[in-house]
Amino acid sequence: MRKLLEYFIRYEVAVNIVIFAFVIFGIxxxxxLKSSFFPLVDSEIININISYPAAAPEEIEEGIIIKIEDNLKGLLGIDRVTSTARESGGSITIEIERGEDIYVILAEVKNAVDRVPNFPSQMEPLVIAIQEEIRQTISFAVSGxxxxxATLKQITREIENxxxxxxxxSQIEVTGYPEEEIEIAVRENDLLAFNLTFNEVAEALAAANIFTTGGTIKTPTEDYLIRANNRSYYADELxxxxxxxxxxxxxxxxxxxxxxxxxxxxxxxxxxxxGNLSVNVNINNTNNEDLISTAEQINAYVDEFNLKNNNLQLDIVNDSSISLNQxxxxxLENGMMGILLVLLFLSFFLNTRVAFWVAFGLPISFLGMFIFAGFFGVTINVLSLFGxxxxxxxxxxxxxxxxxxxxxxxxxxxxxIRAAIDGTLEVVPPIIAAIITTILAFLTFxxxxxxxxxxxxEVSIVVILTLLISLIEAFIILPAHIAHSKALIRETDEERAKKKGIDKVFVKLRVINRTGDKVMVYLRDKFYSPLLSFVLKHNFLSFAIITSVLILTIASIMGGIVKVSFFPSIASDRVSINLLMAEGVNPQTTDSIISLVEKRTWEVNEDFTARQSGNLQVVENTIKRVGPGNNKASxxxxxxxxxxxxxxxxxxxxAIREAVGDVYGVEQLTFGSGGNFGGSPVSISLLGNNKEELKAAKDELKATMLN
Known part of the structure; x- marks a missing residue:
């Protein structure tokens, strides 16, 4: 260690080469590095999607889901299976255990589903696939x-292209409209007039509307592929x-x-x-795509589109890049503040040039971390920035x-040179010990x-890499710079008087150094030294005071004075209201209730806007969704x-909840304005075969928890 340190301290050029390498490779x-809102993780979920048109949830559960669940029992590597049955469809979510190969589990799941002896004949083929890890990047609404x-959908398809x-x-999702279909309403009087039957009409349609291949005709010169392409996709073509x-x-x-x-x-x-009909476009990113560049392209496209159109507009609904950029x-602000504070306080107590070289280590450590971060899969996201x-x-x-x-x-x-060598080697053991303890603490993540x-x-990787690079900076780069700095040059009063320009400024700053020394001596002799003497003289009393504070702290937590949560609830700039009605309800009823909630929201907006600074609209916009299904809205x-x-x-x-009041006839109406990172604080699942008993148990549990 001594020889390595002496080499770099004596030969400053070698240090500059190391710095140059850190800067170039760090940039x-x-x-x-890619950017994403959260760290990139591989998928551990397999989805089975079920489509059974016009089937009730009970039919899907008994005829499909239970059969599949029975065959999944006992498969190794599966952590949990969660199923949902709804009108005309359902889904099964399979979570695998950590460390398992998801492709092996996928093959076993497909084999298990294939062993089911029979499914309902009207059921569409099951879709079994790994859930792609995609992350919402930006979304906007197309409205006017x-x-x-139909016009909105056509324009949105052009926008999608x-x-x-x-x-x-690559990941674009368009929502906000039902599936399109062609309705053929046969007139009974015309059938009788032409002596036709409904089956004849259906057979004629099936025979004419085809897209098939007819094989190949081989000739001595070339081959001809025979195809019949007479499929129509629009009503006027039929x-x-x-x-x-x-x-x-x-x-x-x-x-x-x-x-x-x-x-x-x-x-x-x-x-x-x-309040206007709209189509929503959601752009997501995969693990191979960049969030920031995607958001920049979409924002530029939206601005350009809105300049060209008046009645039809694109409105950004959600943009994850805003939080990431913030x-x-x-x-950057904290880094600059840290550098300025280091310069300020070290200039006050030590030397301005020494303070500069200390602050210089911050960007060097981060640049060194960027060199290796990519090898560990680190991206620029909210958690790596937090680290x-x-x-x-x-x-x-x-x-x-x-x-x-x-x-x-x-x-x-x-x-x-000697001061740099001896001063550095003297503190090597405690500094390495301090760095190791910090690394071990973050290694637990x-x-x-x-x-x-x-x-x-990812937080621990960022912290550990930066700390390891900081050891190189602290033990090699910093001592070399200080050793060759003008801060360690002894000068006479006459030499100081002859200084000009920036050197004269540093001479003037020496007065501040002497003032700082006096302050430190005063604090040491008048406060710290007497306090230390008291603690050492009355060690039992000191230990009792520290123990009492510890006991009070633990008691505050156990007694509920200091609240405990795994992660604080994060308030957002969005209020989400979800409505769930009973199965089979008329969709107009669902629409009327969620429309009432929207009306009350705008009334609340008028009240808050009147009290808002600058009279700004507190509610910027609302997005009402009815469906999918008759009983859901948001x-x-x-x-x-x-x-x-x-x-x-x-x-x-x-305020919105109070304005809406009690709404009768709804299964569930929830109001939310934030999120709990990692999931809800408490999640309870009730298991049973009797639906009525489950509903009764749910109501009893809710009443008990509310009381």
Whole structure:
């Protein structure tokens, strides 16, 4: 260690080469890192999607789900199986154990499903697949006044094609309208007039509307592929299908006996933006795509589109890049503040040039971390940025200890080179011990189980890599710079008087150093030294005081004075309201209730806007969704950003809940304005075969918990 340290201290050029390498490779490493809102993790979930048109939830549960669940029992590597049955469909979610190969489990699940002897004949083929790890990046609504849904859908499809042509965007989801279908309404009087039956019409349609291959004709020169492509996708293309023809040339076409039209299916699935019909476009990112670049491209496209169109507009509903950019800004601000504070306080107590070289270690440590971060799968996300913010304060401590000790050896009369060597080697053991203890503390995140463990493992990787690089900076780069710095040059009063320019400024700052020394001596002699003497003289009393404080702290936690939570509830700029009605309810009833909630929301907005600074609208927009299904609806209320809003989102949520009041006939109506990272604090599942008993147990449990 001594020889290595002496080499770099004596030969400053070698240190500059190391710095140059850190800067160049660190910049390349940073630019190669992807950005995401949360750390990237591999999927551990397999989904089985069930589609059984017009079937009741009980039929799907008894005829499909229970059979599959029975065959999944006993499969190794499966942690939990969760099933949901709903009208016309259902799903089974399979969570695998940590460390298992998901592709092996997928094959075993498919084999287990294949062993089910029989399924209902009307059921569509099951879809068994690994749940792709995609993350919401940005979403926007396509809306306008008095624009039909069919027109909105057509325009949105064109927008989707434009976005798919952008680089780095593959996951686009368009929602807000039911499936399209072609309705053929056969007129009974015309059937009787032409002596036709309904089956004849159906057979004619099936025979004419085809897309098939007819094989290959081989010739000596080339081969001909025979195909029949007569499939139609729109109503007007079906009108001229011949239903019957006779030898005399008389033909009966479909339009002669039926009305054919394009329409949306009767399954409710509609979206409204500020009361206008809308179609929603959600852009997600996979593990191979970048969040920031995706959001920038979409924002640019939205701005350009809105400039070209007046009545039709695109409105950003959610943008995850905003939070990520805000946290990046916090990191940069904290880093700059840390550097300035180091310069300020070290200049006050030590030497301005020494303070500069201490602060210089912050960017070097981060650049060194970026070199290796990519090899560990680290991305620029809210948790990795959180780790960088944490480590800023730790980095400066070691550099301050080393620089102060070097300066102390210099003040004893040693040469700058000798002071740097001796001062650094003297504090190597305690600094390494301090770094190791910090690394061990953060290393525990690597052993946390579940998804939370995977997320916080990235925090520990960032902190550990930065601390390891900081050791190189503190033991090699920092001593070399201080040893060759003008801070360790002894000058006479005459030499100081001749200084000009920046050197003269540093001379003036020496006066501040002397003032700082006097302050430290005063604090040491008048406060610290008497307190230390008292503690050492009355050690039993001191130990009793510390023990009492510890007991009070534990008692405060156990007694509920200090609240405990795994992760604090995060208030957001959004209020989410979800409505669940009984199965089989009329969709108009569901729509009327969620519309009432929306009306009350705008009334609450008027009250809060009147009290808001600048008279800004507290509610920026609302998104109402009816469906999928007759009994489900939701309302998303986007609020003014928290930095500009005078009221908290829970306060606004409570006001909306109070304005809506009691709504009778609903199964569930929930109001939420935040989220619990990692899931809800308490989650209870009730198991049983009798639905009525489960409902009674649920109601009893809710009543008990409320009381």
């Amino acid at each position: 390349f490493g940073f630019l190669s 006044e008095n624009i039909p849904l 434009d976005i798919r042509a952008m680089q780095g965007i 009108n001229n299908i011949v239903v019957r023809a006779d030898p005399s040339g008389n033909t009966i076409r479909l339009k002669d006996i039926a009305t054919v039209r394009d329409q949306f299916s009767e399954t409710p699935n509609a979206s409204y933006f500020n 946290r990046t800004k916090i990191l 960088m913010i944490i480590v800023i304060g730790i980095l400066v401590d070691d550099a301050i200890v080393i620089s102060e000790n070097i300066y102390q050896h210099y003040e004893k009369g040693k040469s700058p 690597q052993f946390l189980d579940s998804r939370i463990g995977k997320f916080y493992a 309302l998303t209320v986007n609020l003014l950003p928290g930095e500009e809003r005078d009221f908290s989102s829970p306060e606004i949520t409570a």
